[in-house]
Amino acid sequence: MENDSISSTSSESKLPLIVGVLGFALGAAGLVLGIKAKGAAQLASDEAALAKTQVSELGAQLASKANADAVASLQADLAATKEQTAKNEAELQAAIVALQKVAAAPKASASGKSAAPAGPGEYVVAKGDNLGSIAKKNGISLKAIQDLNPGVNPNRLQIGQKLKVK
Secondary structure, eight states, X not given: OHHHHHHHHHHHXXXXXXXXXXXXXXXXXXXXXXXXXXXXXXXXXXXXXXXXXXXHHHHHHHHHHSOHHHHHHHHHHHHXXXXXXXXXXXXXXXXXXXXXXXHHSOOOOTTSSOOOOOOTTEEEOOTTOOHHHHHHXXXXXXXXXXXXXXXXXXXXXXXXXXXXXX
């Protein structure tokens, strides 16, 4: 019995030592990785500063080599392009307003007259209609409406188009 208590006591005393060594090893590994990351960040920062300096130097070299006449010519071209763009934008805006007025006007049929209301056994297609919804509104099956209108493409229904429903 004494041997049991001695071995358990010695196991218990080794556990904190093992945990401590493991913690120390993990801490050291974290420290090494942190130092490597700091070095890589410093290197990247130095390279970025060097690239920025080189870009500034190249810009200065290009500015000193640019021909003043060429720069003036480019500025004149840019001003003319801006002026033409402003004119085009005004024309486009006027065209949009005209199209909006046309779109807001009452719809007319191809003959220039307003679409006639549906007669008996007819249905006039409205915005958002499809063959299924039209069939449901008129209490008939989709197959029946397709049979009554064999030349109608269900994917190309037009607002104002008349369909047979009886």
